[in-house]
Each structure stands twice: as C-alpha cells, then as structure tokens.
C-alpha cells in the first residue's frame with residue numbers, strides 16, 4: 001500500500017537522505033567522532049574506537065524497528081496533519097502504533113517558549129478538567145501558552161503567566177474577566193479591555209480565533225483528547241503555527257530534530 005503513495009521515496013533514497021541529515025558530507029563515528037569509518041552494507045565500523053554502528057545509532061531513532069518506508073510514511077502523514085485513522089489505513093499499521101509514533105514526533109519537536117512583546121492578546125479556554133492560558137503577539141506568529149491541571153484560572157495564574165511570557169511595557173488586550181482586573185498593578189503592562197456584553201470583540205478576536213483553530217486541529221487529527229495528552233497537543237499546535245517550515249516534509253522535520261545524541 002505504501003508503494004502507492006508517490007510521496008514516499010525508495011528505501012535507498014531515504015537512507016541517503018538520512019545520511020545527509022545526520023552526518024552531512026562524510027560519515028563519522030557517533031561515539032568518538034572519528035572519520036576513520038568503514039562501511040559494509042548498512043553497517044559502519046569505526047577503526048579508532050572499534051565500535052560498530054548504524055546510520056541511526058546515537059539518534060533518538062536508534063532502536064527503530066519499522067522499515068524506513070513505513071517510518072517515512074508515518075512521518076509524512078503526521079507532518080501533513082493526516083488524521084490518526086487515515087494514517088492507520090494508509091500505512092498498514094495498528095492504531096496503537098500510529099499513536100506511538102505521532103507521540104514520538106510530537107515529543108521530539110524543538111522547545112519553543114517565546115517571551116512576547118508589543119501588542120498582545122491573552123485569553124483562557126477550558127477543556128473539562130484542564131485550563132489553557134494562551135497569548136498571541138499581534139502581527140507575528142508568536143504564541144505563548146500554559147496548560148493548568150485545574151478547571152478554572154485565577155488571578156495568580158494570570159499574573160504568573162505574564163511574569164514568564166510577557167515583556168514589561170507591552171500592550172495587553174483581554175476580555176473583561178475578573179482575573180484581569182487591575183492586572184497592570186501586578187505587572188507593568190498597558191492594559192485595554194473588550195467588554196463582550198457591549199459587543200466589543202476587536203481586542204480579543206485573534207486569540208479567540210486561535211482557540212477555535214486549536215479545537216478543530218485536535219478533533220480532526222487526534223479525534224478526541226484526554227487530560228494526559230492535551231498539553232502535548234497544544235504544544236504541537238503552537239509549534240505548527242509558529243514554525244510551519246518544520247512540517248513542510250519529513251526531511252525538514254528530521255533536519256531540525258535528528259541531531260546525533262552526544263555520547264560520553
């Protein structure tokens with residue numbers, strides 16, 4: 001079935017691509033970094049430290065058991081936001097396996113925790129037992145967020161979020177919720193408010209729009225969410241929004257995440 005997907009290259013092409021991403025021009029030993037390396041078929045041997053290694057040794061894919069084409073197809077599906085159940089049919093692997101690999105892809109995304117400045121919209125959203133506080137720097141792709149393990153957000157949560165994610169002297173726009181009242185006394189921001197019952201929405205429309213897009217993303221891609229996985233889905237969503245180039249192709253994703261792990 002995977003052979004029918006023209007987007008998935010041959011095993012040899014994938015191998016070549018991985019070698020380029022991991023080692024650049026010349027293969028080196030991931031253990032002692034020596035370039036005195038012999039190759040026999042898919043294995044390598046370092047003449048300096050006398051260690052055998054494979055292409056993926058020393059990366060987080062060192063124990064990959066799937067064929068490279070199945071792996072590549074799974075990664076292609078994930079980068080292109082193909083839903084879990086569609087991926088399962090396309091790649092001929094179990095739902096458990098798709099869930100496992102999609103999770104690995106999420107967990108190996110680069111950390112991205114920006115501090116926002118300029119004009120910022122901030123709001124909260126609720127997911128059964130969890131709360132999400134999110135802020136967007138207007139006119140940019142910068143999002144900051146925190147998932148709290150409780151069903152409501154109080155003023156202390158809101159101010160802590162500002163301490164950690166918003167530069168002093170920023171322009172903060174929120175709705176009229178009580179948790180934002182006189183927030184400028186706790187953190188030096190210029191604060192303006194939309195009063196929704198007076199049909200004011202302009203100052204919070206972008207951040208509220210983001211919550212809508214987030215809920216759709218989770219429903220389409222993962223079908224449902226649980227408190228255990230929601231924080232990961234939200235992080236994935238934010239990185240997809242901020243750094244779309246990582247998701248252009250499996251090669252792009254791997255070139256950002258597949259550095260050989262330093263070994264001692």
Ligand SMILES: [Zn+2]
Pocket residue numbers: 029030031032033034046047048049050051
């Ligand atoms: Zn070596």
